[in-house]
Amino acid sequence: MNTAGHTDVHGLDLIPFRGVRYDPERVGGLAAVTSPPYDVVVRPDGLLELESSDPHNIVRLILPQATTQAARDQQAADTLHDWLSEGVLAPDPLPGLYVYEQHDGDILQRGIIGALRLSAPADGVVLPHEDVMPHVVEDRAALMRATAANLEPLLLTYRGDTEAGGATAAIDRAVHHKPLLSTTTEDGFHHRLWAVTDPAEIAEIRSDLARHQALIADGHHRWATYLRLRGEHASPSPWDFGLVLLVDTARYPLRVRAIHRYLHRLPVADALASLTGSFRVRTLECALPEALDALAAAAAEGNAFLLAGDGAFHLVDRPSPDLLARTVPADRPEAWRTLDATVLHATLLDHVWHIPDAPEHIAYIHHTEATVEKAEREGGTAVLMHPVREEVVRDLARQGVTMPRKSTSFGPKPATGVVLRDLAF
Numbered sequence: 172m173n174t175a176g177h178t179d180v181h182g183l184d185l186i187p188f189r190g191v192r193y194d195p196e197r198v199g200g201l202a203a204v205t206s207p208p209y210d211v212v213v214r215p216d217g218l219l220e221l222e223s224s225d226p227h228n229i230v231r232l233i234l235p236q237a238t239t240q241a242a243r244d245q246q247a248a249d250t251l252h253d254w255l256s257e258g259v260l261a262p263d264p265l266p267g268l269y270v271y272e273q274h275d276g277d278i279l280q281r282g283i284i285g286a287l288r289l290s291a292p293a294d295g296v297v298l299p300h301e302d303v304m305p306h307v308v309e310d311r312a313a314l315m316r317a318t319a320a321n322l323e324p325l326l327l328t329y330r331g332d333t334e335a336g337g338a339t340a341a342i343d344r345a346v347h348h349k350p351l352l353s354t355t356t357e358d359g360f361h362h363r364l365w366a367v368t369d370p371a372e373i374a375e376i377r378s379d380l381a382r383h384q385a386l387i388a389d390g391h392h393r394w395a396t397y398l399r400l401r402g403e404h405a406s407p408s409p410w411d412f413g414l415v416l417l418v419d420t421a422r423y424p425l426r427v428r429a430i431h432r433y434l435h436r437l438p439v440a441d442a443l444a445s446l447t448g449s450f451r452v453r454t455l456e457c458a459l460p461e462a463l464d465a466l467a468a469a470a471a472e473g474n475a476f477l478l479a480g481d482g483a484f485h486l487v488d489r490p491s492p493d494l495l496a497r498t499v500p501a502d503r504p505e506a507w508r509t510l511d512a513t514v515l516h517a518t519l520l521d522h523v524w525h526i527p528d529a530p531e532h533i534a535y536i537h538h539t540e541a542t543v544e545k546a547e548r549e550g551g552t553a554v555l556m557h558p559v560r561e562e563v564v565r566d567l568a569r570q571g572v573t574m575p576r577k578s579t580s581f582g583p584k585p586a587t588g589v590v591l592r593d594l595a596f
Contacts, residue, residue, distance in 0.1 A: 182296060183329070183380040184288035186412065187266035187373055190366070190590040191320075192352070197259045199225045201354035205362075205588035208323055208389065209233040210307075211537050227259050229588035233314075233322050240310065244317035251318050255593070262596045267368040268376055269590055270345040271416060273583045275360045278426065280583055281342050282418035283367075283376060284324050284590060289401050289413055297327065298386045298568035302576040303395045306530070311396040319594045321397075321414035323587040325390030329383040331419035337379025339422065341372050352589070362586055385417060386568055388425060388581035409594040416585045420561070427564070428580040429556035431542040432515070433534040435549070437524060439481040442552045445523050451489040459484070459543065463555070470557035474514045477555035480546030490514060498522045504572055506563055511556055512578040519554075528576075535577040 198204045203225035212218055212234060221230040235247040254260045269284040290296040315321070331339060345365040355361045367373060387394055397413035404410040418425065434442070446452055455462050462477055462484035469475035475488035498518040499508050507513060520526045526533065536542040539555060546553035559579050567574060 181381070182383045183385055183417065185268065185283070185285040185377055185380050185415075185417065186288070187268050187368070188286045188412075188414075188592050189262045189264075189266050189596040190269060190284075191255070191260050191262050191593045191596065192364075192590050193227070193588065194258055194261055195352070197257070198227050201352055201362075201588075202356045204228050205354070205356055205586040206230045206233065208584050208587055209311075210392070210535070211584065227254060229322070232318065233587060235314075240313055244313050247314055248317040248319075251320060251593075260591070262593065263366060265366075265368045267366040268341075268373055269351075270342050270365040270367060271585060271589065272346065272363040273360050273585070275358075275583070278583065280418060280423045280425070281346070282416045282423070283338055283342065283380075284414070284416045284585075286321075286412035286592060287327075287415045287417075289397050289411060291398070292571070296384050297394070298384060298565075299391055299394065299573060300386065300564050300568040301391045301574050301578055303392050304528070304576060307392045308395045308399060311392055312399050315396060315400055321592040321594075323393070324414045324416040324585050324590075325393050326388040326581060326584055327385040327390075327415050327417050328388045328420045328425060328581070329380070329385045329417060330421045331379075331383070332421075336375075338376045338417075339379075339419065341367055341376050344372075356586060360583060360586070362589060364589055380417065385415075386565055388418075388579075389584050390415075391576070414592040425561065425581045426583065427558045427561050428537070428582060429558040430577040430580045431536050431539060431556055432554040432577075433536055433542055433545050434524070434526060434552040434554065435532055435534065437526060437552045438550055439478055439485070439546070439552050442478055442524065443485060446487060449491045449494045449523065450487045453486045455484040455486055457484065459540065462486070463539070466555065466557050470511065474509070474511050475557060476511065476515065476519075479543045479553040479555065480551055482547065490518065494518060494522075504567070504570060506567055507572050507574065510559065510563075510574060510578065512559075512575040515554065515556070516575045537580050 193204055195201055204227050206221050206229045221228045231250055232247050235243040237243040237246050271282055271284050273280045350363040350365050353363045401410045465486055466475055466477045469488040474490050478485040542553045
């Protein structure tokens with residue numbers, strides 16, 4: 172990959188790359204080969220559905236299936252090589268930046284996909300806001316080493332200027348041309364992609380972005396993976412960069428949703444019995460939408476959670492101030508100490524329920540209905556969360572304070588499989 176043209180920027184340094192894309196003539200349809208990001212796929216049902224939608228679905232690269240990690244990673248590498256050799260995937264002829272659009276009637280999101288120069292959190296260029304789980308970083312790092320590819324872009328946000336210039340102008344010009352691809356995925360989102368290959372336009376975009384910092388909206392584990400792999404390779408190299416989608420949220424605000432928890436080994440009855448005297452618990456005789464409304468109302472006044480798994484919904488709120496004082500670390504800002512995710516992990520999981528934050532004990536699930544269904548099917552406890560406001564996330568990130576892992580779900584997330592970055596090109 173060409174890494175020339177680097178300038179001494181103090182903000183985002185986004186460079187063009189030769190995107191690897193599906194040949195629509197070689198697959199059953201672009202919608203059939205794309206996937207949500209790897210951590211959104213609800214396994215095993217979602218995985219099987221994606222695998223069966225098309226033999227070339229991208230899920231075979233991001234979530235390969237084999238008995239050992241080494242075998243999975245080798246399978247992904249072999250599959251990527253085969254698809255490139257067969258022409259199922261092919262690199263674009265010219266390096267470019269890519270304008271990517273998603274809309275579903277209610278929301279329109281446009282951003283720019285490129286290879287971003289990696290920077291440490293201390294540099295203040297890319298701000299993480301969540302902690303990561305080391306075993307997930309190691310899993311993603313092994314896959315990236317084996318494939319030597321960035322298989323899905325991270326979602327980063329920045330706050331652009333009010334005047335329509337730079338990246339904004341380039342996006343506006345691009346969407347008036349015929350797109351490289353256009354497809355509608357099963358979730359109802361329509362996706363379009365354009366390539367910006369003109370050197371003057373690329374320079375205009377890069378100059379604009381060089382004045383900004385970004386917040387990681389989705390992809391903390393992949394960002395940590397990028398940084399780990401960069402440290403394993405002498406610079407300069409293609410590993411100095413990682414694939415990202417940059418969205419100006421001043422122009423295209425994102426949705427912020429919660430990520431729910433499923434506690435495999437804790438029945439609802441046991442979870443509720445442990446809360447006596449420390450939280451208020453109310454059982455709601457209603458459907459999920461009404462229960463979520465009740466959760467939102469309670470969360471507006473303080474920490475609140477919705478437990479499910481026994482056929483009912485239980486609203487848990489008003490934690491004991493004494494309990495919070497004993498369990499929540501006092502050396503963090505007030506905005507962090509009062510987060511629902513903080514209270515869930517520090518107070519409920521660590522102190523009340525004594526549940527380790529390990530995959531065999533906790534699953535993190537984006538889809539609300541799927542979390543409830545899993546709990547009712549398997550006998551564990553679903554803990555439904557209310558989303559955090561984006562302003563809170565950004566303010567904490569600027570202070571260098573990370574939230575508990577999987578505290579937020581920004582979206583819409585870019586579809587995986589629209590464009591890949593193979594480090595060989």
